[in-house]
Amino acid sequence: MQTPKFLIRSIRFYYLAFSLIGLFILLFVDYTLYSRGQDIQKTVAEQTQLEAQKELAFALDKAIRLLQIEAQNFALWDEVHQQFSDPTYYFFWRDERLKETDYYQSHYDGVELYGADKKLLQNAYVNQPNHFYLPEQIDKTEAQVIFTKNTETHLNYFYPVQKRNSKEIVGYIGITIDFLPYLLKTVNFYTINPTSLRLDNTNNLSIPYTKLSEHIQYQIARNPVNDYLWQLIQEFIIELIILMLAVGLLVFLIFNWTIYRPLNVISQFLETLQASPNKVQPLPNEKFFLQEFEQLKHSIHDYHSNLQQAQNELDLQNQTVWEQARRDVLTNIYNRRAFDEAWTETVKSFQQNPHTVCFMLIDCDFFKALNDTYGHESGDEVIKLTASGLQKHLPIDCPPYRIGGDEFAVILQNRSLQQAKEIAQKCLHELLNLEFSELGIREKMAFSVGMSHTDDGLEIDIQHLPKQADIAMYKAKQSLKDKIQVYHQTMEKESRSLVSSNIANTIVNAIDSGDNMELHFQPIVSLKNDSVYYESLVRIQGEDGLIYPNDIFHVVERRRLEMELDYQIVQQVRKKLADKTIPRGSGVSINISAKTLLDSGFTELFKDIKPFLTDYKIVIEITETSLIDHIYYANKVLNIMRNDGFLIALDDFGSGYSSIRYLAHMPVDIIKFDMTMTQALLSKDSKTQQIIRTTAEMVLHTGYDLVFEGIEDAHMLDVVKQLGATHVQGYLLGRPAAIPPQISFDKALSSERAVING
Known part of the structure; x- marks a missing residue:
């Protein structure tokens, strides 16, 4: 799987990315701990608040119950019953006698007795006012908290007094106390801060005791354990942050010195090598903690040095090869x-x-x-x-x-x-x-x-x-x-050899495209069995008629189109073989230039012709000069062709100054004597005739087939037969034609006699 390009980054990028991720995780953990601590603190506060409410309810209940017990004991006192029977000395009893007894508690602000009609048992004299905090008449017998003008709060508690041995109410005892001091004295607070207790009168003069809790304000007492625990949590979070930052810094320093710095040095070293690949660079002086990086540094340096040495040697070899080429x-x-x-x-x-x-x-x-x-x-x-x-x-x-x-x-x-x-x-x-x-x-x-x-x-x-x-x-x-x-x-x-530009263009176009190119075939007849094969001769159809080899080869040689022409001729031959224009069982010879013979693709040129070797005799004709000038290379490629089944013919033998010493080693099967040698046999120069006869004997003795070109009459045919010719070619046997002519010696000789006798 290919790595996406956007993921290919420097190691510093990934280190910073991982550091940021680690920092984010650290902050997330710290935030989670802090939030969890706050949740715990909130839960504790809520629970403490509930405990405070319970504690307050318990305190109020305990205070009223204690006051009730005191009032109950008070109601059983005989003197109280005596006052209800005879209140004559009530004020003395209230102000003097009562306060000397154990029934009067120190937290009382005042005590009054009320009759069964809920009115004071005895109205005060003019100079003797009623108790300031108790009413002259009881409106409600339930306990009430009243607020005074000086913001004091008093609890007025009324308790019914029943006749002895009866449930008949003879009156009421009214007790008033300073409520908050009494409450603090009666109950020990643990959850509530006792000094923070306040009553909110909300502009009311009195509040029923049963609803008193709704009007009491207080603060939760500070819990040192909770505060200390929360302080520990905060200190833990801070210490954790400091520890993680310290660890991160330490990891950064270790990473920087052990990994990033070596990689950066090696990367810069590689960039230097890349910028100056042909220059030997010194080994970086930096020493690394990790042995692997040291080995990598030395390996890169040694590899580059070896590569530079190899490159120099290769450059020298390339220069040598370039020069040699x-x-x-x-x-x-x-x-x-x-x-x-x-x-x-x-x-x-x-x-x-x-x-x-x-x-x-x-x-x-x-x-x-x-x-x-x-x-x-x-x-x-x-x-x-x-x-x-x-x-x-x-x-x-x-x-x-x-x-x-x-x-x-x-x-x-x-x-x-x-x-x-x-x-x-x-x-x-x-x-x-x-x-x-x-x-x-x-x-x-x-x-x-x-x-x-x-x-x-x-x-x-x-x-x-x-x-x-x-x-x-x-x-x-x-x-x-x-x-x-x-x-x-x-x-x-x-220049008489030059052709018109129009003809030259026609020739070049024909060689380039194959259009207007024609092959004419001249028979080469065997003297042994009357079999025949045909030499393919190129023609090009021009505007004014056929263009013949003299003009064609002039343009080809001037423009060096030999290989292109040979390619088109081979393709034309293939077509003629495929459509059976060339009779099956016969054969065809193809003239090839020296340039094509020496090309590396010479053997490949004939790959499409090979399938026809089973039904046709296919001959490749090369010139004497091209063979002798490149005898060693020609031997190699021509022997390959011969092994494939092609026959090789040496064309125009004798047209130059032939090197007889090469004859025995030539990779050919057929020797073709040039027309000039055939005509020389009819001359009166006996020396020339003898040389040609001797050469023909050498060719035949070496095992080559011998073809005489230029046979134009029966006399010439008889002469070459006597020399041992294996094949003959010339106008006597047939002129070049687009359709290979069916020829035999009898037909050829009959035609010649008809012309002579005519």
């Missing part, structure tokens, strides 16, 4: 690949910043003949001497390139045409004075130089310079004296 093995000067790169760069530079450019081609005249005459070893030495001679007189910024067998190119930039011509003259002079005779070459060597140049206005298309230099070089080859030729427009008109 761009150096000609024979001459050690730059090759065609290096030229293509240099020319591409020159074109690009010219397009960006127009400047003068001169393109120069140097070619050795008649090199193929020399190579065939003196052997490839001598030819190689000529090439090496030529390259060395060019290097001596070329500016250092204008190296020579070997772009073909004996063809060299030079790119001269920022030099006038006159300067370029002077350089060309020095090079040519050097080449003409080289000691080729030391190589055993007796002939005088000749070289041709073709040059093309951007004009003063720099308006020319630089891409045309190689083609123009090529035209100029061929012009130089035609001259015996002017071996340095500078291109001008008249050369194209003078």
